[in-house]
Amino acid sequence: MSDDQSQFVQWLRSVAPYIHAHRGKVFVVAIAGELIAAGQLNALVQDIALLSAMGVRIVLVHGFRPQIEEQLREKGVESRYSHGMRVTDPIALDAAQEAAGQLRFEIEATFSQGLPNTPMAGATVRVVSGNFITARPVGVIDGLDFQHTGLVRKVDAPTIQRALEYGAVVLVSPFGFSPTGEAFNLSMEDVASSVAAATKAHKLIMITEVDGVFDEDAQLVSELTVAQAENLLARLPDPQQPTDTAFYLRHAVRACRAGVGRAHITGFKLDGSLLLELFTHDGVGTMIADEHLEHLRQAGADDVGGILQLIEPLETEGVLVKRSRTEIERDITNYTVLEHDGVIFGCAALYPYPEARTGEMAALTVADGAQGQGDGERILRRIEQQARALRLESIFVLTTRTMHWFLKRGFVPVEPGWLPEARRQRYDDQRRSRVLVKRLG
Numbered sequence: 001m002s003d004d005q006s007q008f009v010q011w012l013r014s015v016a017p018y019i020h021a022h023r024g025k026v027f028v029v030a031i032a033g034e035l036i037a038a039g040q041l042n043a044l045v046q047d048i049a050l051l052s053a054m055g056v057r058i059v060l061v062h063g064f065r066p067q068i069e070e071q072l073r074e075k076g077v078e079s080r081y082s083h084g085m086r087v088t089d090p091i092a093l094d095a096a097q098e099a100a101g102q103l104r105f106e107i108e109a110t111f112s113q114g115l116p117n118t119p120m121a122g123a124t125v126r127v128v129s130g131n132f133i134t135a136r137p138v139g140v141i142d143g144l145d146f147q148h149t150g151l152v153r154k155v156d157a158p159t160i161q162r163a164l165e166y167g168a169v170v171l172v173s174p175f176g177f178s179p180t181g182e183a184f185n186l187s188m189e190d191v192a193s194s195v196a197a198a199t200k201a202h203k204l205i206m207i208t209e210v211d212g213v214f215d216e217d218a219q220l221v222s223e224l225t226v227a228q229a230e231n232l233l234a235r236l237p238d239p240q241q242p243t244d245t246a247f248y249l250r251h252a253v254r255a256c257r258a259g260v261g262r263a264h265i266t267g268f269k270l271d272g273s274l275l276l277e278l279f280t281h282d283g284v285g286t287m288i289a290d291e292h293l294e295h296l297r298q299a300g301a302d303d304v305g306g307i308l309q310l311i312e313p314l315e316t317e318g319v320l321v322k323r324s325r326t327e328i329e330r331d332i333t334n335y336t337v338l339e340h341d342g343v344i345f346g347c348a349a350l351y352p353y354p355e356a357r358t359g360e361m362a363a364l365t366v367a368d369g370a371q372g373q374g375d376g377e378r379i380l381r382r383i384e385q386q387a388r389a390l391r392l393e394s395i396f397v398l399t400t401r402t403m404h405w406f407l408k409r410g411f412v413p414v415e416p417g418w419l420p421e422a423r424r425q426r427y428d429d430q431r432r433s434r435v436l437v438k439r440l441g
Contacts (some may be wrong), residue, residue, distance in 0.1 A: 013313055014368055015279045015342040017306060023055035023280065024322045025202035026164060030192035032242070035268040038102060044207070045110045047274045048169065049125045057164040059195055061172045062107060063188030064099045065242070071434050083141055084240050084247065088148035090187040096185040100173045104129060117331050126168040132156045133191060135176025150176055150184025152191055155198035164199075175302060184282045193251040196259035204255045204263040206248050207274060211267035212286035213249060218287075222282045225390035226256045226290045252288045258331040262341065263288045280281040281345060281367070289322060289341075295381055297337035299347070304328050306344035319401050320363055321431075335363075338375055350386050350395070356420035357393040358437075364397070380409060388440055395440065398433035411436035 031044065047060055068086070072079055072095050088096065089417075111127045116331040135150035162169045172195055174186040184436070189206065197206040213221045213232070222234070230253055232245075239247035252263035266277045266285025299307065309327055314320040328335070331349060338346030347366040352359040361383050366375045387395050396419070397406055400415040414425050414437050427433075 010313065010368055013309070014116055018279045019038040019054050019308060020052075021342050022112075022202075024057070026057045026059065026199050027051070027203045027205060028059045028061060028192055028196040028199070028201045028204045029274065030061040030188055030204070030208075031063065032188065032206075032268065033065045033067050034209050035207060036062065036106070038268065040268055040271075041106065041110055043271060044147060044268075044274065045107075045125075047272060049111070050396060051278075052125055052167075052169060057173060057422060059160060059164070059170045059199065059201070060104055060107070061174065061188055061192040061195060063174060064096065064103055067103060068092065068185075068193070069093050071099050081180075081240070082144050082146075084186065084238065084244075085138065085146060085149055086185065087144065087146050090148070091184060096175070097183065100175050104171065104173055110268075111169065114169050119244050122153060126166070127171050128168040128180070129171040129173070130156075130164075130430065131177060132160055132170075132172055132195070133176035133186065134426060135186060137184060138244075145393075147433055148183065148185055150186050151174060152186060152194040153178075154312050155195050157195075157198040159196070160199055176351075179212065183277075189251040193255040193260075196260045197254045200259055201255075202261045203278075204252065204260050205277065206252065206263070206273065208248055208265060208267045209242050209267065210248065210265065211269070211284070212265050213245060219388035221286050224286060224288045226253055226288060228287050229253045229349075241405040249288070255288050257347050257382075261289070278321045281340060283295060287341075295340075296336065296338050296378060299332050299337045301332060303327070303335070303337050303344060306339075307337065307347050307363075308345055310344055311363055312365060314351070320365070321428075336379060336386070338366075338379055346379050348383055350383050352387070352392060353420040354390070354392070357391070358420060359392045359395050361395050361397050376405070377409065384438075384440060393440055394437050396433055396435060396437045398431075400425075400431060400433050403434050403436065406436045406438075409438070411438045413437075 003194065052058055055135040063203060072092065075091060077091050086092065108127050111125045132155060133152055134154040136153040138146040138149045138151055144406055160170050172191060174188045174191045176184045176186050192204060192206060211220060211389050217223050229249055237245040237283060248265050252265060255263045264277050264285055264287050266273045270284055271321055273284050277285050304325060311320055315322045334351055336348050336351040337344050350363045351362060364376065364379060383395060414435050416435050418435060419427060
């Protein structure tokens with residue numbers, strides 16, 4: 001097998017748990033109008049078609065800020081903003097209607113062209129759109145009448161759900177109507193967070209001008225709890241434009257507080273950012289959730305499949321001793337797993353030998369995409385804690401290829417004869433595994 005082939009196999013194995021986890025889930029994908037203006041609609045449609053083929057149910061909400069600006073420029077009219085919202089007078093409303101109609105046509109046409117010369121060539125993706133949003137006026141704020149600028153009052157979630165069950169991508173424009181038929185210009189982020197909440201979406205993903213949330217050192221923050229995000233919002237000024245940190249973050253928090261499982265903010269400038277955010281361990285943007293997404297815990301019966309998927313590649317390479325599903329099911333309480341957003345990406349097992357006051361740590365594994373971040377050490381520390389709780393004086397490992405990793409962490413080599421009698425009888429002379437021991441203080 002060539003290096004490229006091996007790399008492909010490893011990549012496919014690494015994304016398989018995410019494919020399984022996302023299948024059948026509702027994702028609301030909100031795209032800023034700037035993405036379309038930048039000519040990236042075709043690439044995004046390919047990625048959405050790929051998600052749809054994997055069984056993800058997609059609601060696509062588009063923005064149209066730059067498209068309205070262009071319409072107004074052609075009319076010789078200047079845009080007016082206040083409190084981070086457009087003031088939509090009758091001329092701006094006409095511009096918004098024209099922009100929304102053109103964009104809906106463009107998006108539907110892109111989904112309908114068969115995606116030639118792409119991995120999704122020949123795929124049929126049906127797009128359903130309609131008047132799913134009931135709106136109300138923003139009204140007068142600080143003496144300023146926002147006229148036809150509105151907020152979401154209600155989402156027709158049952159109709160959207162039926163379309164998703166049919167297998168269609170549901171397209172929602174940021175436009176709403178009052179019960180009396182009056183039209184309102186809405187914001188993409190308000191519509192997207194409202195639709196995500198109403199449909200009980202698993203994820204809200206906003207693909208925007210900004211790459212995510214950045215800390216005081218200008219470093220991207222890959223994950224925030226809702227509480228952390230709310231604390232950050234409390235310190236920030238009210239957003240006035242999309243590049244302000246609070247602009248999208250407040251809607252992400254709102255969605256999570258309304259029951260949406262996860263909210264993501266990621267940029268559109270990186271090709272494939274939607275896939276990278278969904279199918280890699282740390283993503284490329286910022287994810288907001290109601291709790292810490294990483295859990296180090298004892299394994300249960302439902303984790304057997306995830307453990308097998310994680311360790312099988314290393315068993316095939318001979319790095320780990322092969323274990324059957326039956327063995328793992330039998331010993332599942334011996335396992336510790338490290339999961340992130342429902343996907344297991346690390347594990348290890350502790351097999352105690354109380355009579356010898358020692359225990360074997362086996363099957364220590366961290367997924368390729370998550371290595372180098374200290375997760376192996378976290379699992380090791382938990383195994384050590386478990387061993388101490390059992391009053392063991394040491395733990396040992398048998399390894400053929402990772403000896404130096406263990407040596408750096410306080411293990412020392414011993415002869416196989418050191419092993420407890422029960423384990424020595426099962427020692428495989430053919431593998432010639434090195435035995436390493438760590439004394440527990």
